[in-house]
Amino acid sequence: MILLDEFDVIGDKAGIGSLIKSMSNERVKFAICGIGRDLVELVDDHQSVERLLEEGAIDIKPMANDEISAIFERATSLYNGDLTFDHDVVEQIVELSDGYPYLAQLMGKACVNRVNETQAPRVDRTVFDHVLEDIRSGTAFPTLESAYLRAVGQSELRRLLLTILAEQRSDASKYNDDVQRVALKEIRALATEFEIDHIDQLVPRLIDKKFGPALVRDPDIYGAYEWANPVLRAYVRLRR
Known part of the structure; x- marks a missing residue:
């Protein structure tokens, strides 16, 4: 094979x-x-x-919650119990990872790096709060942060637009339950509340291959886009 x-x-x-x-x-x-x-x-x-x-063909769905939890059970086993993850921390990582084991592993690794600095035997809420702050400030995951910065450039409005799109949930009846598809018309009113008045002028960079792209235009649905990398979408939702 x-x-x-x-x-x-x-x-x-x-x-x-x-x-x-x-x-x-x-x-x-x-x-x-x-x-x-x-x-x-x-x-x-x-x-x-x-x-x-x-x-x-096999359509790979997001990983089930119990399978992501098993990643941390396996990690604890490999550390022979010298390092443990609190249950509530694992639950939050499962929720924030959006079913992507890569993102869960990145958060787990960041937690391990943090406790290595403090010599703590366990990853508790305090440790994970520090990790979350590093993620939100853009210092935790250099590769995802680089992709994020390439997409938004120097535009604060584009950053806000990308965040709104990342938070948008697709209408299953319209989009065949494809959670990675977003539509501009669905967020225009919300964008206006954030004083983003010219969405169409901000989108071209997001779909330009020179800067990612973050989004790919759906050829079948006018005004609809798909995330080129669904993990980036999950990261944008964490990044503030």
Whole structure:
């Protein structure tokens, strides 16, 4: 099994479909992982590969709460009990991670770094409050913070707009329960309350590949966008 992870970030995928088709046999198989609206976005240069992907496609949902909690149970076990996470801290990390284990692991690692500084044997509410403050100030996760700053630039209004979009919940009846899709028309009234009067002038940077992009225009629904990286959305909701 040859696993091609984060396949969506590859800029030029030309020929990969034919390569997979020619190399696959009963002993060699390929698995492609990536974020996309459909399979065509991942592999689009060989129709027979597309059919194979369709037959074996697995839609990965956000991780269940108990599975994220198990990450911290495993960490405690690996530390042989020398470091523990308070139950209420784990519960909050589960809630804030939005079902993305990567974000949960980042928060857990930040907690470990904090207790290493203080030599404390456990991650309690006080420790996690310090970690949350680091996240909200932009000092905890350099990679996500860099993506966030590239998206908003020097514009305070764009920062507010991105935060509003990150907080927006999709209407399942309109968007097929796709929680990563947002619509500008749904937040215009709220944006006005924050004195964001020219939304359409702020959006182009958010969808420009030179600056991320943070959002991708939905070709099927006018005024609707999808988050290019759902973890960034969760981070924006934490970042203040």
